[in-house]
Amino acid sequence: MATPVEVKTLLIRYYCMMTRCYNPNHIGFRFYGGRGITVCDEWRNDRQAFIDWAKANGFKPELQIDRIDNDGSYSPDNCRWVTRSQQNLNRRDTVTNLEKGTRICYKCKIEKPFSEFYRDRTTLGKHGYKHLCKDCDKIYRRELRERKKRNKKP
Numbered sequence: 001m002a003t004p005v006e007v008k009t010l011l012i013r014y015y016c017m018m019t020r021c022y023n024p025n026h027i028g029f030r031f032y033g034g035r036g037i038t039v040c041d042e043w044r045n046d047r048q049a050f051i052d053w054a055k056a057n058g059f060k061p062e063l064q065i066d067r068i069d070n071d072g073s074y075s076p077d078n079c080r081w082v083t084r085s086q087q088n089l090n091r092r093d094t095v096t097n098l099e100k101g102t103r104i105c106y107k108c109k110i111e112k113p114f115s116e117f118y119r120d121r122t123t124l125g126k127h128g129y130k131h132l133c134k135d136c137d138k139i140y141r142r143e144l145r146e147r148k149k150r151n152k153k154p
Contacts, residue, residue, distance in 0.1 A: 040075035
């Protein structure tokens with residue numbers, strides 16, 4: 001059973017999530033709703049479903065909701081509860097840690113040493129430079145070649 005403080009905190013998190021995604025007047029709308037981030041129908045239509053999911057998935061008042069895939073929507077299979085420092089590692093603009101000599105691969109979201117990336121090779125995406133590790137880069141280039149072959153007409 002959640003305490004009244006926990007329920008209040010969850011409701012605040014719920015309404016902040018909804019506002020970021022659906023209120024064009026919100027200061028952060030352009031980073032969420034403005035770029036297509038939505039809330040799944042289950043949570044959007046039933047805040048109790050969100051509260052039940054949160055309690056069953058490790059919610060604590062000091063944790064924050066985090067989307068595993070930053071380009072994905074808020075949904076039970078794409079969200080988790082993490083600390084602020086963990087959440088900062090999953091930002092679109094936080095990909096390189098010079099002190100540790102690591103970078104986070106855009107595709108697999110795994111922090112790897114610089115040696116796992118091609119030197120200065122980046123893929124320019126819709127939101128800026130996105131670094132791919134060597135393994136993901138091979139997959140990306142293979143898929144690109146296959147798409148080009150499919151698009152060629154005999």
